Amino acid sequence: MCGTDGQVLVIKPSKPSSVSPAPDEPTDHHPSDTIINLDHGDPTMYESYWKVVGQKYTSITIPGFQSLSYFANKKNLCWFLEPKLEEEIKRLHKMVGNAIVENRHIVVGTGSSQLILAALYALSDPLNEPNPISVVSAAPYYSSYPEMTDFLRSGLFKWSGDARCFNKEGPYIEMVTYPNNPDGVIREPVVNRANGMLVHDLAYYWPQYTAITSPADHDIILFTVSKCTGHAGSRIGWALVRNENIARKMVKFIEVNTIGVSKEAQLRAANILETISLSCQRHKPRDLENFFECSQRLMAERWKKLREAVDNNELFYVPKFPIQFCNFTRDFTETYPAFAWLKCKEGMDCEKLLRGHKILTRSGRRFGSGAEYVRISMLSRDEEFDLFLQRLSAVGGDNN
Amino acid sequence: MCGTDGQVLVIKPSKPSSVSPAPDEPTDHHPSDTIINLDHGDPTMYESYWKVVGQKYTSITIPGFQSLSYFANKKNLCWFLEPKLEEEIKRLHKMVGNAIVENRHIVVGTGSSQLILAALYALSDPLNEPNPISVVSAAPYYSSYPEMTDFLRSGLFKWSGDARCFNKEGPYIEMVTYPNNPDGVIREPVVNRANGMLVHDLAYYWPQYTAITSPADHDIILFTVSKCTGHAGSRIGWALVRNENIARKMVKFIEVNTIGVSKEAQLRAANILETISLSCQRHKPRDLENFFECSQRLMAERWKKLREAVDNNELFYVPKFPIQFCNFTRDFTETYPAFAWLKCKEGMDCEKLLRGHKILTRSGRRFGSGAEYVRISMLSRDEEFDLFLQRLSAVGGDNN
Incomplete structure (x- = not known):
């Protein structure tokens, strides 16, 4: 069944006059001059x-009165994180074995892009460091890192290029991506100095892309549903963060940037992750x-x-x-x-x-x-x- | 019926093992010592x-295969804007008469917070202006404006306080909010100099809060479902933008910041706006x-x-x-x-x-x-x- 088209379902809001959202573009017409x-x-x-x-x-139905509030869980450090999403993230990581979730804070973001910025914000320390902190990654690095880091000309952090050529003194942040985007290589940090801080971008550390050799155990690890399940349109990413203060600063970034993360997208992502976990169980439903x-x-x-x-x-x-x-x-x-x-x-x-x-x-x-x-x-x-x-x-x- | 509780519906994913998301906190227990x-x-x-x-x-059902792509409409300047949301935004504004939508570009954002930042980014001009552009608003101003503007210590824009005290030379951006948050006053720009640019924050320019006296007609106008319909948890805002290049720069900001806006939230917001429009029609359903x-x-x-x-x-x-x-x-x-x-x-x-x-x-x-x-x-x-x-x-x- 894998890779074949099944029945095509149409969204069904239960309203008589509802206009169905346009489905994704048709995929079966590719004349020879199509780009x-x-x-x-x-x-x-x-x-x-x-x-x-x-x-x-996988269908999710959301009634009109649900999730009006800015808050998902006022008692959680990440007050906009839906409890069901937190639960399904932990369940999936435990089952796949690709990351340690015990004693970690989960911070949800509008895709992992927002979490990259949140991590840079959280790791910078303007009170003790007058100059922007250097952000590096070994080439070939994800093409968005330089633009994300520099597009607002932040005084907190600054793109400093290929980690292999980095020779400045002082603190720095190294982005470590494995398997690496663009080249698929399993990476390790390359600068390795005492005053370095690491952000591990593990968007592709899932079994369809690479062997899961051990549960990742780093200070800040980023994941996204886009590459795990394919739901890029949902814009849901999450960070596993060891240090509470860093997690709080990441939450603060998301609060100021977008006052939280869409509840609908979180609920749907939770549902999708739950289905994946179910599909991997020994006694799973036959048709899954x-x-x-x-x-x-x-x-x-x-x-x-x-x-x-x-x-x-x-x-x-x-x-x-x-x-x-x-x-x-x-x-x-x-x-x-x-x-x-x-x-x-x-x-x-x-x-x-x-x-x-x-x-x-x-x-x-x-x-x-x-x-x-x-x-x-x-x-x-x-x-x-x-x-x-x-x-x-x-x-x-x-x-x- | 207004203001009374109706039937309480529970989310119903059609999956046997599904865990229902936690409903919002109970609201009926407020002992005397509750904060x-x-x-x-x-x-x-x-x-x-x-x-x-x-x-x-108002219920919306989203099947698992829908909206996987980053793109909602590749032909639109705002390539991540769901066509149905665009349609419902236009319909509602035309019906309420609170903003001109003809010949405007619609840019959707993760709440209007993200659009405020997108507007500041789009209006700044680092090639021609070496110093950050001043951002002002007349006091009392929305308490988040200073923090939003300055939290990344951007070299593009800088909070410059009460617009009534603003006396610097050079270009500036004035945030004009009406009805004003926090004091409800209908505002006009106060600096009024030739090199000023305006961002109109009209989150509260809806009939439940104030008289709709004329359709707003400004360069950049921001709205949000949070205050219009109450769906703050969705994080959906939109901008009506006159100038194409400014709209493109705002889209670029959202691309770098979060690679678009949750499709689920957009589809639900579209559905909610559609219901509101339906409820205002002369021949509306009796129970609406x-x-x-x-x-x-x-x-x-x-x-x-x-x-x-x-x-x-x-x-x-x-x-x-x-x-x-x-x-x-x-x-x-x-x-x-x-x-x-x-x-x-x-x-x-x-x-x-x-x-x-x-x-x-x-x-x-x-x-x-x-x-x-x-x-x-x-x-x-x-x-x-x-x-x-x-x-x-x-x-x-x-x-x-």
Whole structure:
């Protein structure tokens, strides 16, 4: 069933005159001149799973009088966090084994983007540090880190580029992403100085992308439903935070920035995470396929097809990954990153080359690397992915 | 029916093992030592209306496969804005007559807080202005403006205090709020210089709070469902923006800050706005009371009770408002602000006095005024409001 289209359900508000929201764009028309946009990591690949699962397990109904208040739980440090979401986050991490949740504060955010900013805000210390704290990450780094850090010209923090080239004195914040966006590598901190603070971005540390080798145990860990379940439109991320004061400052950031996080999105995310946990239980309902097994199989198939296309082509190269034992699946597995970090021959502008074939990707330059690299989303819908492979093969045909 | 409790519905995800989200805190237990928190403008007053309206008109069901994508409408300048929400925003403004929507760009935000920051970002011009642009508002101003503007120590904009005292050269941004938070006054810009830019915060320009005297027609106007419908937990606000480039920059801010706005919250807000529009139609369903009439009646009752309590008490004073003709209700009406701007006798610390009687309010100092003032939410649940009035009368009894 995995990767096939199921019944198409239409939203049903129980109002006679209601106008149904527009469904996502149709996906079955891709004439040869259509531009394929694989620049963003839009996780529409997961639609097929959720369509098959259907209303039975995942529909959520919210009556009009619910969640009017700004507050979700006044007794919680994170007063806008829905208790059910907190519960389902903990349950899922315990089941997957990808992060320690005991004695951690959970801070929910409007996607993990907001939590990155919240973490930078929380870790900066303007009373004791007159200059903005340096923020670094080893290249190739997530292309949004520099822009997020600098777009408001904050006096609290400042982007300082590739962590491997960082040579300033004083405190710094290093963003550590594993598996790394864009290249899928399992990362560790690279600066390793006493006055460093770490933010671990583990958006892709889920069984469909990589082996779960141990539960992550860091000071600040960020996750997002976008990459775990595919629900990018919900804008729900969460942070697991060891230190209470840091968690309080992150909550303060979100309070000033957006006065909390949408309750509807939190309730739905809780429902989706609950369904995933249910799908992974030994005595799960028969009609509910294991989400991670299904997603991993799909990722493995896509990577197999991509490697075949690249192997038949002298222009391109994609990285290889070690095989590791996954504690969750209890099997050996490769890493199947959400992005392909494609390399062209030295001196070529890979983004430009692919754009000429109507494939939009993100240039390696955006990630602190060279123009011979591009990042390509592996999470598009089936039709787009297949068309991408056809065109990639055609590029090779033109240029070989 | 207005202001009475209807049937209590419980969220019903259609999953066997689902854990229902915790409902809002119980409201019917207020022993004499309970602290009443009227510091925030938490609009729980509106719960009673939405409970009576019930599932028939306002429940929304979202299937698991919907809205996975980051995008809501790739063709729109605001690519994360749900088309149905855009439609319902326009419909409501046209019906109420409180803002011009023709030839305006609509930018949705995670509450209007995010849109305030987006507007400051969009209006700043770091290429031509080396120094942060001054942000001002006439005191008493919304207590969050200074904190929002300065919390990241942005090099783009900087809080410069009371607009009436502003005497710097160069460009500036003036926040104009009407009816004003905290004091309910209908405001106009006060600096009025050629190089000024205006952001109009019209969160309370709805018929339950004030007469709608003309459709607002400004460069940037901000609204929020929190104060219009009471759905503060959804975190949905919107901006009506005249200039395309400014709208694009606001969208860019939201892209970098949170990569869009929750789709679930947008779809629900659209549904709620649609219900309100339906309730105001001449040939509306019989069981759907006009939302604004009902809310205005409730606000008028509360203000009448508050004025009675204050009139019998030499300690306190609340402002009076002119009676104006409302184009929407086609009747003369007073202003019934969402907050009471209560004044104690000169030299008293009003916030401290009330805190001693277990009433939490926000001190006038937070709004750029004196400690003899406090802002008190008028939007609490009935039980809290009645208890507040009892205690307020008791304060007078102690101190007269």
